[in-house]
Amino acid sequence: MAVLWQETGRREWACLVLESVAVPITQPVGEPAVASTLVPFGAARPARWILLAGDHDRITVNGLPVLQGARVLTDRDEIRTATHRFFFSSESLARSANHLGEPTPCPRCKLLIETSQAAVICPTCGVAHHQTDELPCWDYAPRCAAGCSQSTELEGGFRWTPEDE
Numbered sequence: 001m002a003v004l005w006q007e008t009g010r011r012e013w014a015c016l017v018l019e020s021v022a023v024p025i026t027q028p029v030g031e032p033a034v035a036s037t038l039v040p041f042g043a044a045r046p047a048r049w050i051l052l053a054g055d056h057d058r059i060t061v062n063g064l065p066v067l068q069g070a071r072v073l074t075d076r077d078e079i080r081t082a083t084h085r086f087f088f089s090s091e092s093l094a095r096s097a098n099h100l101g102e103p104t105p106c107p108r109c110k111l112l113i114e115t116s117q118a119a120v121i122c123p124t125c126g127v128a129h130h131q132t133d134e135l136p137c138w139d140y141a142p143r144c145a146a147g148c149s150q151s152t153e154l155e156g157g158f159r160w161t162p163e164d165e
């Protein structure tokens, strides 16, 4: 997961959560033109994102043209098209959801997370943790119990927004 912030007005930003599917960020001009698109790639978690420049978009990243039509994005890259301004953020927020699939051990309490029990999947390493009233394993400590550096803040908002620039 990552986030694309789009400027919608003066000091107004909309945020789109990027979930492992490609997202066009411009409209193609005429057929068969191609839109500029953000595409996830690689098997690592979290996924990395690449910007594919469209046929007619004079798109820049951090003020520089996109050479060879593609650029790997890094945290807080500024993307500009002729009409729009965006920021890419690699930040992830954890969300609570019912556990799908087979029971799996929780890295905090070592008990099994049963199917349909409330749980949080770490957005960085992908390991599930309990998040019930009796077993608040995810936000029991400030960091993910599976040993990655993900903050366990839930719905606490993003630590960085373009307004911080």
Ligand SMILES: [Zn+2]
Residues within 6 Å of the ligand: 106, 107, 108, 109, 110, 111, 129, 130, 135, 137
């Ligand atoms: Zn647990």
Ligand SMILES: [Zn+2]
Residues within 6 Å of the ligand: 122, 123, 124, 125, 126, 127, 144, 145, 146, 147, 148, 149, 150
């Ligand atoms: Zn983790």
